[in-house]
Amino acid sequence: MDVIREQAALRGIETEYIDSAGQRRIVGVPTIARLIEAIPVEANWERQIFPSVVVVRRGQMARIGPLRPWQGRARWELVADGSTHRSERPTPHIVLPRGLPVGTFDLRIDFLPPRRQSETITLLVAPDRAYQGDDESARMWALAVQLYGVRSRRNWGHGDFTDLANLVDLAAELGPAGIGLNPLHDIFEASPYSPSSRLFLNPLYIDVEAVPGFPGFSAAIEQDLEALRSRHLVDYPGVRGIKLRALRSAYEIFRGTATAAEEHDLERFRQERTPILRRFACFEVLRRRYAAPWWDWPEPWRKPTDRDLDRMSETEPDQIGFSEFVQWQADRQLRACRDRTRRMGMPLGLYLDIAVGVRPDGFDAWNSQASMLMNVAIGAPPDMLNTAGQNWSLAAINPVCLKDGGFESFRNVLRSSMQYAGAVRLDHVLGLNRLFLIPTGSPATQGTYVRLPFEPLLAVIAQESMQNRCILIGEDLGTVPEHFRETLAQWGIWSYQVMLFQRDANGHFLPPESYRKNAVAAFATHDLPTFAGWADGQDLAVKTALGIDPGETTEERKQAHRVLRDALSKRLLRSFEFTSAARYLADAPTRLVAISMEDALGIKEQVNVPGTSGEHPNWCLRLPVNLETLDQQRGLIDLAEAMRSAGRSATRK
DSSP states (O other), X not given: OHHHHHHHHHHTBOSEEEOTTSOEEEOOHXXXXXXXXXXXXXXXXXXXXXXXXXXXXXXXXXXXXXXXXXXXXXXXXXXETTEEEEEEESSSSEEEOSOOOSEEEEEEEEEOTTOOEEEEEEEEEEOSSOOOOSOTTOOEEEEEEOGGGXXXXXXXXXXXXXXXXXXXXXXXXXXXXXEEEOOOEEOSSSOTTSOSEEEEEOGGGSOGGGSTTOOOOOHHHHHHHHHHHHOSBOOHHHHHHHHHHHHHHHHHHHHHHOOHHHHHHHHHHHHHHTTHHHHHHHHHHHHHHHOSOGGGSOTTTTSOOHHHHHHHHHHOHHHHHXXXXXXXXXXXXXXXXXXXXXXXXXXXXXXXXXXXXXXXXXXXXXXXGGGEEEEEEEEEOOOSSOTTOEEEEEEEEOTTGGGHHHHHHHHHHHHHHHTTOSEEEETTGGGGTEEEEEETTSOGGGOEEEEOOHHHHHHHHXXXXXXXXXXXXXXXXXXXXXXXXXXXXXXXXXXXXXXXXXXXXXXXXXXXXXXXXXXXXXXXXTTSOXXXXXXXXXXXXXXXXXXXXXXXXXXXXXXXXXXXXXXXXXTTOOSOSHHHHHHHHHTSOOSEEEEEHHHHTTOOSOSOXXXXXXXXXXXXXXXXXXGGGGGXXXXXXXXXXXXXXXXXXXXXX
């Protein structure tokens, strides 16, 4: 057992943890053994004298100590911002100068004879904290929208970037500082939190009619579109089929009619995204060809070399070019929405979500196989809402490989969303510290936490946040390690405070004054009931019908209603409706209040019911009214006025 514990410690595997009820859980030996097998250790760790990564906050002096005792002399050298810093000393510690610029540098250490060894430390010089916005005194609100569910007279049964542009215009009238969106990552099915890639965009958000080369409508297409537009739920296969056919036709026409400016712009996009764009395009061709997970593809396509992909690009340029064209259009349309928020003077602009992981059969996992742990899945341990735990079927990143290239893979994920946004929310931000990993084939109750390089990841986030002028929000719900939120706050990462959970030991709702300043406040999340659904207990009925433990009895819910009424009445909010809850949140010192479109429209259906897939229409619900009539919806108008009266409006009306 001591050997197992030692091997677990080398990999950051926790052999016990405290659950959401405060109880100590001992992890079974079979679980630990399978995780040990799945997670490699850092190369040469037994010989390594200094840590492989060191974090320094700007302005601080860094004193780097060894991991183990050693004797002798060493010479170190650091090149930063054009200046070379070096020293040769017999002391076992390395003392770096103050005033190093923010950035990522290689610190080379040469051990002098009789020891013959060299090491390189990745030095992360981080800003004091992440970007906080131009006006840190501003109290704002954001309109949170599941973009796929937006219904409009012109879209193709699935919200698109033209709908988003029109939402920006609506927001300019209503006063939110930004529009919060579900992840826009490339996906295979419905869930935006189970992406194929966090580096590329979902083509279903493209407004095909705005694509150069769009051939127009035939009678058959018009008939299909009317059917898609009339449905209560998004028909993903139907939308995907008709959009990809139309995009294919547009691409064929574009190739013969493109202007010089369009050709130049497409080529510039290709060059900006080389070589990852070509690899993604090849993956898309192979995925359509073999219609199976990539590990079942024939060789050499399971793990192709650059030469293999070069040959594919030469033999199938049209197929490769089509996928590049689609991503170019998605990028340009989303970029136009971002620019529109800036022209409208919206302080926050777009507020995007970044999923915590990717599908094991998707592009990111195929492209970075050495960086992924393929025999485990990310999930969550049992808690009050999900008593059986959760298995999200997402591939986990190898914590050892995270450090490669100065955390370049993690930076790329951040940049892929930050380039469009004024704020991004990291889904399950607890994953920066530790991930709950479940061996393949095991229930979620038989997993445990694996630690990640927390401080270096925070340093990278702060660097990228300042570089991209993008606020970072951490979805810090669930079983939180001790001092975790305080550490996030020290790095300038905002918290995520859900009103349904902001209650004391007796179940009473905490007053708005108790909310944190640097945070986002919301009534619920996409994994929780809407206000209307919570108020009439529809979520309890749905879970019971699905055979899921609702985590709350009908009487307990009624008691929750009573304490909420009491909390509202203490602030002279007499009506038991969402506008009152929104006014309650608006009084908080919190920098940002997020108002979901579902709550604004009084929708009872829950966006996503965790623990279900085909049993419930997760990520499929469409809004009950068209975008063109949203400015006439009384609930939305009243909410905008509530935010304005609380001093949160971004307009001057």
